[in-house]
Amino acid sequence: MIVITGATGNIGSKITSKLLNQGKKVRVIGRDAKRLQVYVDQGAEAFVGDLSDQQFLTRAFKGATVVFCMIPPNLTAKNVNDYQRTIGTSIVTAVKNAGVTHVVNLSSIGAHLTRNAGIVQGLHDQEERLNDIVNLNVVHLRPAFFMENLLSTIDMIKSQNMVGAPLDGAFRFPTVAIQDVANVACDYLTKATFTGHTVRNLLGQRDINYNEIVKVLGQAIGNKNLKYVQFPYEQAQTAMVNTGISDSVAAALTETMKTTNEGPFLAEAHRTPESSTPTSIEEWAKTFAKHYNL
Numbered sequence: 540m541i542v543i544t545g546a547t548g549n550i551g552s553k554i555t556s557k558l559l560n561q562g563k564k565v566r567v568i569g570r571d572a573k574r575l576q577v578y579v580d581q582g583a584e585a586f587v588g589d590l591s592d593q594q595f596l597t598r599a600f601k602g603a604t605v606v607f608c609m610i611p612p613n614l615t616a617k618n619v620n621d622y623q624r625t626i627g628t629s630i631v632t633a634v635k636n637a638g639v640t641h642v643v644n645l646s647s648i649g650a651h652l653t654r655n656a657g658i659v660q661g662l663h664d665q666e667e668r669l670n671d672i673v674n675l676n677v678v679h680l681r682p683a684f685f686m687e688n689l690l691s692t693i694d695m696i697k698s699q700n701m702v703g704a705p706l707d708g709a710f711r712f713p714t715v716a717i718q719d720v721a722n723v724a725c726d727y728l729t730k731a732t733f734t735g736h737t738v739r740n741l742l743g744q745r746d747i748n749y750n751e752i753v754k755v756l757g758q759a760i761g762n763k764n765l766k767y768v769q770f771p772y773e774q775a776q777t778a779m780v781n782t783g784i785s786d787s788v789a790a791a792l793t794e795t796m797k798t799t800n801e802g803p804f805l806a807e808a809h810r811t812p813e814s815s816t817p818t819s820i821e822e823w824a825k826t827f828a829k830h831y832n833l
């Protein structure tokens with residue numbers, strides 16, 4: 540039995556669909572029975588509840604050969620550190636109480652940092668909590684910036700003909716398609732032969748900067764004049780708060796961007812054949828164009 544947290548989300552939904560297509564026995568966790576029903580219809584077992592509920596989660600993890608764990612984003616968390624600690628501790632308690640032996644943990648690049656990682660600080664702490672569980676075999680997946688984050692720029696492109704973020708436009712960074720992350724997760728989940736504690740970076744096909752990204756996206760949507768504009772940190776943080784993101788989460792996301800621009804965030808994101816994944820930004824831009832033209 541493979542147990543999936545965040546089963547209705549970006550990564551979890553792709554993992555769940557793939558495992559069900561392969562005929563695997565899958566248990567899906569989420570807060571909304573209706574959103575899980577599509578998987579129940581395909582043979583999955585649903586556990587409806589909140590990841591912060593340790594007793595619920597222990598029941599949901601019982602009998603698992605392997606669990607896919609994540610701390611989901613909560614953009615409105617009043618205190619993001621408290622939120623990540625609460626969910627992280629609950630997952631770790633349930634892993635211990637249910638006697639889980641194998642975990643595939645969705646972490647992030649930058650999770651090697653012990654400070655100033657912003658939104659990723661809680662994922663660093665979660666890797667440590669899981670590593671502290673005696674006899675647990677765990678793989679920490681550390682994906683780069685998801686290409687799918689770029690979908691949130693569609694409104695800005697339509698209204699202002701630009702893409703804006705606090706990253707330096709000439710700064711190359713890794714970016715990965717979520718399907719590639721899900722594919723690697725499925726490999727680990729179906730084999731569950733990994734031992735000890737390991738980290739797997741998932742860095743996409745190549746590093747690319749925002750100036751290059753907007754050219755590729757512009758080409759895909761037939762807009763040669765699309766521009767990238769680097770926002771000052773404060774302006775970006777205020778803009779996030781204006782869209783309903785909490786002060787705490789906006790500050791954490793801004794800190795992550797700052798640490799990325801300054802270098803430390805990517806210090807352990809070494810590109811190797813193992814850390815590279817197949818989907819290029821040019822290939823993914825076809826998905827972008829489909830969403831843009833909806």
Ligand SMILES: NC(=O)c1ccc[n+]([C@@H]2O[C@H](COP(=O)([O-])OP(=O)(O)OC[C@H]3O[C@@H](n4cnc5c(N)ncnc54)[C@H](OP(=O)(O)O)[C@@H]3O)[C@@H](O)[C@H]2O)c1
Pocket residue numbers: 544545546547548549550551568569570571574588589590591609610611612645646647648662681682683684685688
């Ligand atoms: N975005 C990036 O560039 C990036 C890069 C590297 C790593 N990451 C990491 O990837 C993770 C996010 O993955 P994702 O994009 O797949 O997430 P996502 O799309 O936001 O999905 C998370 C799912 O978790 C469920 N959920 C949320 N809160 C819950 C709760 N309290 N109890 C039970 N279920 C809950 C939600 O389903 P229901 O609403 O149906 O319950 C949601 O569909 C984060 O840890 C993030 O830090 C992101």
